[in-house]
Structures are given as structure tokens and as C-alpha cells.
Amino acid sequence: MFPSRGGLALASILRTETVGGVLLIAAAALALIWANTPWGDTYEAVRTWVPWPGGEALGLDLDIAHWTADGLLAVFFFVVGLELKREFVTGDLRDPARAAVPVIAAICGMLVPALFYVAVNVTAGPEALRGWAIPTATDIAFALAVLAVVSSHLPASLRGFLLTLAVVDDLLAITIIALFYTDDFHPGLLGVAVVPILLFGLLVQRGRTWWWALLPLALLAWYFVHESGVHATIAGVLLGFTVPVLARGDRPGLAEHFEHLWRPLSAGLAVPLFALFAAGVSLSGPALREAMTSTVALGVVCGLLLGKVIGILGSSWIVSRFTRASLDPGLSWWDVLGVSLLAGIGFTVSLLIGELAFDTGDPRVDHVKTAVLVASVLAATVASVVLGLRNRAYRRHPVESTGS
DSSP: OOOOHHHHHHHHHHTSHHHHHHHHHHHHHHHHHHHTSTTHHHHHHHHTOOSOGGGGGGTOOOOHHHIIIIIIHHHHHHHHHHHHHHHHHTSGGGSHHHHHHHHHHHHHHHHHHHHHHHHHHTTSOHHHHTTTTGGGOOOHHHHHHHHHHHOSSSOHHHHHHHHHHHHHHHHHHHHHHHHHSOTTOOHHHHHHHHHHHHHHHHHHHTTOOOHHHHHHHHHHHHHHHHHTTSOTTHHHHHHHHHSOOSOBTTBOOHHHHHHHHHHHHIIIIIHHHHHHHHOOOOOOHHHHHHHHTOHHHHHHHHIIIIIHHHHHHHHHHHHHHHSSOOOOTTOOHHHHHHHHHHTTOOOHHHHHHHHHHSOTTOHHHHHHHHHHHHHHHHHHHHHHHHHHHHHHHHHHOTTGGGOO
């Protein structure tokens, strides 16, 4: 069966980043509205519904919220892995000196927010300090969505900078979860996951695109990563990294082909559904007042809004100034400031760490959710203003605006 013209047109529309960004933001807005109406109980009932309770023996008795965050979002991370590998092989990041800046910025963009959180909670007791890693994570899906909506004339290298920054951030955040917040980490199962990943890589390196072989291998890789205790979306990134980038003959590289194939599913279904079941946070007056008097919430807000900017912008300037690493010549420091603000959008992994750091029923879990949402909205708003002004400058003076 061949896809209809309507299906092809829809897929083409969903490959447009602006459309994907709008869908993501709309889904998040719907979740907030739904969770804060008199029907908020139905929202919670849907997101905690377990569609396959019989999967308990396999560890797959997950509710809808976990299926979207751990399962569907792996598709998004697969596409991200493909794009990031293309950047490293044929894009701006193939130059190690240039790639070093966003990589080091990502590391410092995690360390400084953690220090802010600890500084705010140093007298609050050891239980509060368990949340030190909450403000370290950047939500790559939301950050790229905001950039896609704001950007029309910004340099492509700015997206590559954010992509590298966010992926390194996510990989490190997942490592933190495995080391500090996972009570049942199973390195043996993680080792088993390497087998289907290697087989997947062997097939795609030989140009084999057999869906009946690649799809089961990808599902097995996802399953064993999930069962190891590591956040399952890492499987998507690792699988994406195995796909060859360079073209063969007159045919495009396999990474470009897979990205073209999977991006509509990622942008049109996976990411919006994740947002729908992750963004529903209570914003009632009492909840906000209680959260804003919590040192945990204050530490999260300070970490995301101040720590991210200082860590990313400061380290980028220091590395560019005192080492051989360099910022892309097409970028301005104002552009990096906008991306640093955008990195303060912490959603998926921040919320996940918050749930792991504190026990179920602990009011600090709700404080974390409120703080992450407030900080993310503020970061997105300020970043949109800065990047919007830069976008206008590039539109008016595309040559003059490339300097720093």
C-alpha cells in the first residue's frame, strides 16, 4: 500500500520544525489548562492509566506518562542522534576546536546550576540536598521547539550549538540518574543492550534497511536499556549514532534518509504526546505560594535561570578566549546568550530527577514541578525576546550580523 497524497503532504508539513514546535507548545498549553480545570482529576487519571498491566513480568506495566516519556520520546532522540552525527561528520561540529565549545559549555551548564541549588539549600538539611541535580538538565525537545518558532534568519550553526549542548546535557543527566538516583541499576542488562545496538549498526553500515530486522533490534535495545535502570531514551541516541552519514554514489546518506522518514512521527506524535502528559502541573494560588516559599523550589529556579546562563555563557567565553577552541565565526555572543537562556528550559529529565530525589507523597515533589514549570516559562520567554531581536537583526543585515 502506498501513502496517499494527503499523507505525503501531512508528512511534509510535519518535517517543518516550526510546525513541530507549535504542536509541542500547544500540547503543553493544553496539558496546563486541562490540569487546572475542574476536570483536572481526569487528566491525572489518564496519565496514570496503565494500558498493559499484564506487562508486569517484563517490567513494562508502565502508565501512559511513562510510555510517552520513555517510549515515544526515544523516537525523538533517535532523530536527534541522526542529526547530531551529521553535524559531527559533515557539519560545523566536525572541527574539534569548534565542537569543544558547546561540549564544555554543556558540562559547565550543569555544574553551575547544581552549585546554585546547593548554595540555596545548604542549611535546609540532607533531604533537600538530594535534589541537587534537578536544575542541571535542559529539555532538548522544548528548547528546539522554541528556537524553531522564533528562528527564521538565525544562523544554522546556532541550532547545531544548541543541539550539541542539549544532547551532551541529556547524556550527562542520564549518567547522573544512573549513578546517584537509580537503586536498581543493572550493568549486565546494559551490556546486553549493546548486542542489538551493534547488530543494528552492522546492518545500517552495510546499507541494509530491512524494517523487519532493524525495528525488532531497536525495540530490543530500548527494552534492555530500560530494564537496566538507565533512562530508555538513551537507546534512541545510541542507535542514531550507528547510522552512516556519507552518501554512497548518487544516493543520500542513510542518516538523512532515516531522519526524513522518522521526523514526521517524532514531531507530529511522539513529542506532542510527551508534552501533553508531562506539562500538567497545578498552578493554583495556594500551590504556587507554598512552592515559592520552599528552598527546594528556589534552588531549582535559581539554577535554571541563573546557573545555566552563567555556566554556559561564561564557560564558552573563557574557552574561546584562553584556548585554541573557538566559537563559530557566524555566531555573536548575543546569540550564545539567547541559547544560554533557552537552556534554562528544564522539563523531562528535571521532573524525572525530582520524582526520584524525593519520596512519593513528599510535598517537595509538587514544589519541584511548580518550580521547573515557572523557571522554564520564564527562560523560554526571555530567550524568545533575545533571539527574536537577533533574528530581526539577521533579517535586516545578514552579513553585518555575523560578527561577534
